[in-house]
Amino acid sequence: AQSVTQPDIHITVSEGASLELRCNYSYGATPYLFWYVQSPGQGLQLLLKYFSGDTLVQGIKGFEAEFKRSQSSFNLRKPSVHWSDAAEYFCAVGARSSNTGKLIFGQGTTLQVKP
Amino acid sequence: DAGVTQSPTHLIKTRGQQVTLRCSPKSGHDTVSWYQQALGQGPQFIFQYYEEEERQRGNFPDRFSGHQFPNYSSELNVNALLLGDSALYLCASSLKAGLQETQYFGPGTRLLVL
Numbered sequence: 001a002q003s004v005t006q007p008d009i010h011i012t013v014s015e016g017a018s019l020e021l022r023c024n025y026s027y028g029a030t031p032y033l034f035w036y037v038q039s040p041g042q043g044l045q046l047l048l049k050y051f052s053g054d055t056l057v058q059g060i061k062g063f064e065a066e067f068k069r070s071q072s073s074f075n076l077r078k079p080s081v082h083w084s085d086a087a088e089y090f091c092a093v094g095a096r097s098s099n100t101g102k103l104i105f106g107q108g109t110t111l112q113v114k115p
Numbered sequence: 116d117a118g119v120t121q122s123p124t125h126l127i128k129t130r131g132q133q134v135t136l137r138c139s140p141k142s143g144h145d146t147v148s149w150y151q152q153a154l155g156q157g158p159q160f161i162f163q164y165y166e167e168e169e170r171q172r173g174n175f176p177d178r179f180s181g182h183q184f185p186n187y188s189s190e191l192n193v194n195a196l197l198l199g200d201s202a203l204y205l206c207a208s209s210l211k212a213g214l215q216e217t218q219y220f221g222p223g224t225r226l227l228v229l
Contacts, residue, residue: 105157
């Protein structure tokens with residue numbers, strides 16, 4: 001079955017510290033991979049995406065993610081967290097097919113930033 | 116460039132009632148997807164509309180139906196509301212150009228069923 005697992009439900013880091021949010025997926029083939037961020041009461045904002053090519057992708061707000069096929073992972077990283085990064089982060093996968101536009105999301109990781 | 120817009124922002128209904136939620140896609144987009152996000156959960160795919168037809172459907176009952184208009188805007192209808200339908204309903208738009216359909220999300224409609 002297709003699924004996305006975000007093992008960490010809640011993470012707290014100090015402002016200025018580095019961050020890594022984990023994402024593992026189960027899929028029949030290499031999917032498209034996305035990270036979205038959701039601030040309280042808001043919709044989802046796309047941080048970055050992986051379709052093909054370089055497995056290290058850069059996104060907005062200083063975020064990056066690395067696709068590791070052997071580990072079925074797509075972890076999100078940021079070298080120095082800012083207080084404004086506190087939000088909920090979702091990893092999602094989509095099929096490499098024109099017949100389906102469904103995205104499968106993980107349960108999300110809530111990031112808290114300590115001053 | 117207007118992003119995805121949704122209306123209303125909040126809605127309160129009672130069990131058994133019907134509700135209609137509306138979505139206007141990002142300029143230039145022709146495909147609309149709907150997701151349900153329960154509290155503390157990730158979004159769950161309801162269905163997707165392209166060329167005014169339902170293209171794919173998730174694991175939701177027939178009480179959930181939709182429509183897409185010629186201008187690409189879309190409606191989500193839910194009949195016979197249940198308490199469990201309380202959630203944030205998200206609309207996402209994309210452009211069916213090849214295989215890479217990045218979905219951009221609206222702010223959502225928060226539905227409370229009493």
